Amino acid sequence: MRWSRTILAWCMALMATTVDAQLLRKALPGRSLAMQYAGSVGSWSIAAMRHTRNERIGAGFSYGRTPPSQGGPLNTWALRFMYTPWQVDLNARWRLEPVQTGVFIGYTTGLNLGASWPSYLEKGYYWWTPNFRQHLYLRSQLSYRAGAGFIQRIGGYFEVNTNDLYVYSWWPNRGSISVYDILFFGAGVQVYFKPYEVRRKSGVSSMHPQGERP
Amino acid sequence: MPRNWTIAASIPALFALAGCDKFEASPYATSMPDMPEQVNLVNMARLAAREPFDDDTVTIVFTGEPQRFYEEQEAIVAKANSIPNVDLFILAGDIADFGLLQEFLWTHERMERLTMPWLAVVGNHDLQANGALIFQEFFGPLDFCFTYKGYKFLFHDTNGREYGHNGTVPRLDWLAAQMADTMADHFIGVSHVPPFNGDFDPALAQPYMDQLGSDPRTILSLHGHTGSYVDEHLNSDSVRYIVCNAMAWPEFLVLRIHNGAVSTQVMNYME
Numbered sequence: 001m002r003w004s005r006t007i008l009a010w011c012m013a014l015m016a017t018t019v020d021a022q023l024l025r026k027a028l029p030g031r032s033l034a035m036q037y038a039g040s041v042g043s044w045s046i047a048a049m050r051h052t053r054n055e056r057i058g059a060g061f062s063y064g065r066t067p068p069s070q071g072g073p074l075n076t077w078a079l080r081f082m083y084t085p086w087q088v089d090l091n092a093r094w095r096l097e098p099v100q101t102g103v104f105i106g107y108t109t110g111l112n113l114g115a116s117w118p119s120y121l122e123k124g125y126y127w128w129t130p131n132f133r134q135h136l137y138l139r140s141q142l143s144y145r146a147g148a149g150f151i152q153r154i155g156g157y158f159e160v161n162t163n164d165l166y167v168y169s170w171w172p173n174r175g176s177i178s179v180y181d182i183l184f185f186g187a188g189v190q191v192y193f194k195p196y197e198v199r200r201k202s203g204v205s206s207m208h209p210q211g212e213r214p
Numbered sequence: 215m216p217r218n219w220t221i222a223a224s225i226p227a228l229f230a231l232a233g234c235d236k237f238e239a240s241p242y243a244t245s246m247p248d249m250p251e252q253v254n255l256v257n258m259a260r261l262a263a264r265e266p267f268d269d270d271t272v273t274i275v276f277t278g279e280p281q282r283f284y285e286e287q288e289a290i291v292a293k294a295n296s297i298p299n300v301d302l303f304i305l306a307g308d309i310a311d312f313g314l315l316q317e318f319l320w321t322h323e324r325m326e327r328l329t330m331p332w333l334a335v336v337g338n339h340d341l342q343a344n345g346a347l348i349f350q351e352f353f354g355p356l357d358f359c360f361t362y363k364g365y366k367f368l369f370h371d372t373n374g375r376e377y378g379h380n381g382t383v384p385r386l387d388w389l390a391a392q393m394a395d396t397m398a399d400h401f402i403g404v405s406h407v408p409p410f411n412g413d414f415d416p417a418l419a420q421p422y423m424d425q426l427g428s429d430p431r432t433i434l435s436l437h438g439h440t441g442s443y444v445d446e447h448l449n450s451d452s453v454r455y456i457v458c459n460a461m462a463w464p465e466f467l468v469l470r471i472h473n474g475a476v477s478t479q480v481m482n483y484m485e
Contacts, residue, residue, distance in 0.1 A: 040240060041240070043239040066243055070246070071240065072244075074243065110345060111344045126342065131343070135263075163241055165241070169282050170315065171284050172282065172283075175285050183236070186238075211402075
């Protein structure tokens with residue numbers, strides 16, 4: 001059962017990178033896969049993302065696993081949106097994205113977690129959702145331009161995130177709990193693949209491969 | 215220019231080195247490296263280590279519902295530490311609001327500043343998400359007892375609604391077994407939901423009170439949950455039911471018990 005979930009998650013990640021929807025290809029031609037340690041979406045997680053051509057906006061999802069030895073077994077699926085306001089090309093090979101930010105929504109199953117409150121609790125008895133968490137995150141990424149082949153860029157990132165319930169706990173206790181107390185870390189490696197080519201009706205490519213100037 | 219950015223890039227790396235416990239696998243994880251374990255058992259051992267005793271009075275600071283009131287936790291801890299000869303600090307449940315491990319850690323961090331042993335009973339909020347598993351790992355069993363200066367304290371789970379009022383909580387058989395103890399001079403019940411509240415299993419409310427009242431050695435039944443102070447005898451027996459204020463309210467109780475007689479003092483942690 002454990003392995004079947006993992007395999008299912010891998011299949012979903014693969015589908016996200018290969019889905020052949022023209023709209024998605026046009027709007028989000030960039031593709032990436034990431035492997036992440038911690039970051040509140042599982043001890044280890046994989047993420048598949050699609051990006052705009054300039055890679056400033058991205059969206060994707062992840063699957064993470066928390067083993068029993070680290071407080072699980074838990075499975076976390078997350079839907080993630082990312083905005084990168086600055087891209088700093090340090091030189092021809094290295095790029096720094098000092099801030100990448102956005103939200104992710106985590107859905108966690110396992111142990112005693114349920115997606116809804118038990119029927120024996122009156123509606124509204126507890127106001128929050130039991131296993132959906134909304135997270136805010138900030139990330140810094142340093143990446144290496146590998147070339148114009150299928151793998152175009154490889155980045156290493158460090159991320160801090162917090163979630164709705166932590167913020168809700170922190171806000172009335174700002175004199176006792178610091179912002180640092182509600183921030184939690186993750187780190188990962190993200191591999192950017194060659195973006196989809198969008199062809200005009202004439203059949204001539206309108207796009208240039210990533211990493212090459214027109 | 216590149217050098218500046220290299221420095222900027224190293225800042226996250228420094229964060230990463232700052233604390234490995236900050237790498238959170240999941241907010242719902244039930245454990246993390248180096249987390250406190252069996253805190254109630256540790257504090258019971260601290261109590262036992264106080265023998266031989268200087269006196270036969272038991273002084274208890276009694277409060278509850280500390281969840282999401284971390285500033286107030288700091289204030290009450292400071293106040294409790296200023297009260298002389300306190301044997302024990304009791305939290306009447308709801309250590310966490312959402313049943314998250316991080317909440318247990320935040321409360322624990324503050325309660326550990328107490329100079330006296332402290333014990334917590336499980337509240338309904340502690341049972342949310344994976345909270346029941348966390349509570350048992352973090353604090354210990356949901357039902358437990360110990361005897362101190364001849365008083366047998368019966369900490370137990372009365373959060374019947376969290377089990378669908380299925381007739382199993384509170385565990386009356388466990389309570390009866392503990393009260394069969396002929397060595398104890400007196401019994402003191404400690405639980406979260408009082409039997410006169412709708413979140414107590416209604417089918418068990420009267421049998422529960424009957425069980426407590428069946429032995430005149432039972433002098434107190436301490437509770438939280440409702441958020442406001444109650445102190446009364448509900449039945450024509452020896453049991454005095456006391457419900458503490460929620461910690462959001464600055465008034466808390468100091469109980470002094472001598473020869474089975476209980477005196478209460480309302481104190482204010484803001485003063």
